[in-house]
Amino acid sequence: MAKYFNLPAWVVLLVAISIGTFAAISGKSLLADKETEIWLHQYLKNDSGKFVDVMLKAFRQPLTQINLMAKFISVQPTLTPEEYNALVLATMKDTDYQYHPISLAAFQTTEQRLQHLWSYGIAKDLTQDQLQSTLNSLHRAATKYVNQFVYLSDKSHDLLYVAKLVQQQNNEFLFVSQLDSALLETALHLQAWPKNIDIEVRLSTSQENIHLLSWQFGEIANALSPSVQLKGSLHQLDFVIDTAANGFYPTPVSHHASNKLFGQIIFFTLILCLLIALLIFKEYKTTQRDKTLVEKLEQTQDQLTQAQQNIKRTARLAIINDMAPIAAAEITPAITQSIKAIASLEERTVNLKAKLEGGKVTKSLVSNHLDNALQLVRISSSQLMSAAESTYNLEQFANDLADDPVRKINLQIHVNVIKSTFQKTFKHKKVKFIENIPADIELNTHSGSLTHMLCILFNNCIEHGFNGKTDGIIMIEAFVDRKTQNINLRLEDNGVGIAEDKIEQVLISESNDAHSGLALASLLVQEKLAGQIQIKSKVGKFTRVTVSLTSDLSKQKRR
Amino acid sequence: MSYIVFRRLKFILLCLPFFSQASDISQVESRFLYWTLQHINWDASVGNGPLTFCALTTSDYSSVHTLANYQSVRSGQYFLEFEFFKEIEPLVNYKVEHGCHLFYFEAIFDNMNIQNILQSAKRQGFLTIGQSEKFVQQNGNLAFIKKENKLILMTNAPDEEAKFKFSDILLTHPVLGK
Secondary structure (H helix, E strand, O other): OOOOOOOOHHHHHHHHHHHHHHHHHHHHHHHHHHHHHHHHHHHHHHHHHHHHHHHHHHHHHHHHHHHHHHHHHHHOOOOOHHHHHHHHHHHHOOOOOOOOOOOEEEEEEEOOEEEEEEEEHHHHHHHOHHHHHHHHHHHHHHHHOOOOEEEEEEHHHOEEEEEEEEEEOOEEEEEEEEEEHHHHHHHHHHHHOOOOEEEEEEEEEOOOOOEEEEEEEOOHHHOOOOEEEEEEEEOOEEEEEEEEEOOOOOOHHHHHHHHHHHHHHHHHHHHHHHHHHHHHHHHHHHHHHHHHHHHHHHHHHHHHHHHHHHHHHHHHHHHHHHHHHHHHHHHHHHHHHHHHHHHHHHHHHHHHHHHHHOOOOOHHHHHHHHHHHHHHHHHHHHHHHHHHHHHHHHHHHHHHHHHOOEEEEEHHHHHHHHHHHHHHHOOOOEEEEEEEOOOOOEEEEEHHHHHHHHHHHHHHHHHHHOOOOOEEEEEEEEEEOOOOOOEEEEEEEOOOOOOHHHHHHHHHOOOOOOOHHHHHHHHHHHHOOOOEEEEEEEOOOEEEEEEEEOOEHHHHHHO | OHHHHHHHHOOOEEEEEOOOOOOOHHHHHHHHHHHHHHOEEEOHHHOOOOEEEEEEOOOOOOHHHHHHHOOOOEEOOEEEEEEEEOOHHHHHHHHHHOOOOEEEEOHHHHHOOOHHHHHHHHHHOOEEEEOOHHHHHOOOOEEEEEEOOEEEEEEOOOOOOOOEEEOHHHHHOOOOOO
């Protein structure tokens, strides 16, 4: 894979790990955001809502008491304080929990003056002179908003006043509750505040938007955590509650899921990296194997080339093997004839000597003996010449084929010698040779390869061209190309021919059974004789092989 | 179950920070005490009430005085009546003559002979409240202890024979304040 991108393997691995890590971190971040959202809506808001419920219950309690007492006093304005006290305690008896003790004072207003009727709890302080101005302020506010709750705060003493002016028939009553806001705050702190969130409560009046108090549970002012704000109102009392996570508290399940996802992404990234590493390793091994195979192939190629050389050499030596018996068959009769002639001459000479000693020699007898002797010597000489020629040719061929030297060759003689050898070899076939080679054509080339090539061509004509035929004609001609000075040798038979689609194949393939020799001939022409070979053929008509040979190989090599 | 947990823990701690500079320690303690008393459940054998809260204090401005000023204070389902003493002997006499269901001792009295009162209250199964760790070590039930700027509630396990029990919110409440 790294090879396709032209990058080192470690870069690909590093990129894969980086992408995996980035994906893991991004996934974790996304999940964390989702967790935050879930936490906000399912937990933070939920816990804040519970706090608000308790807070409203705490505030509703004194307001309920004011309403309740307002009804009692307006119905029974003449009860004694002790009776009112008993009434109050009776209303409280069934209450499970009291966020603030009862604190209530009742005044009857007559001509804008407040007449104290009854008070209970810390609201009794309202009868003191120092709180007269506070009471008057509450009276004025209550007069402005009759039958509504009005509020006033005394932050320095942690006090919150709630008042309500009730008009019934001809009477007018002012009810005031003095609340210890710190006591309410304590109750909320201990009982309603969820410790995992910070809460800030702000209360104000809805009539005048007067700020009454602020409570802070935790350190919400400095919190950077996600937060939600709740707003509401209760009897002209507006509240705003800011809640923020005190640190981040995702649910255990989703937190676990986040870590699980993070772990899974890391795991699969490592798996991916492992796969990439395996691919790279596999590719490396494949390259190594290819390299080994190429080396083996080259080695095999060398062995094949060597084998080919050996085959060529063996094939050349096989030609010698074929020629040797033919030469021997020529030499033996010649020498026999020569021996016979010499023996006859010897016998005649002995007879002549005997007659000479007997004195019976005549002139005519001597003359006849000389004529006979001359004839026998000529015969003997001729036979010995023939034997010597055959021996010379065989030796020449053997040297040529064994060493393949570059030497000057007369093409006509060379072809004739080979031709005569094949004529003697294939006596059983009536093959007629028509030869047209000028006597002056000479080549300076590898004699052994030339011989080998010519033998293959002749053998191909006789063995394959005339396969199934008892006679045939082989035409051999040669001429010099004026332009290139190359020697063109053409050898044509009227044999069975070669199919057109197989011609190219027979020049290339060594495995073709029928014409395997032509591939070797083509190789010899191209590699050793610096020439070219062409084949034209028509099935059932003819096969023509044209060989273009360099006339002087030594010049060719120098060039 | 909660009770077992409580017994194992021996005592729990609740603490409350001082809310404002204006509030003094007795006011904070009175509010804490008000809230704590409401979360105590009394056995029906104590009668129809109200319960008597006997406080041994050195001044008229203790947290119990502030509490008494609220007038309608309850412990569990019972209203409380407050009796104040500045010496041990009148308290003992009142206890013998009228009986007390709750006892409050300012810290200064820990070094005096309140052991007999504590043991007597324990035998009777009544609640004892103090202001020091020593008080808890002397088998007092509740103590509001001032440490740095926090007020810490230390509670001691009531006996099986006690006529009161702490409600679950007191037993399971996390440590409050910061």
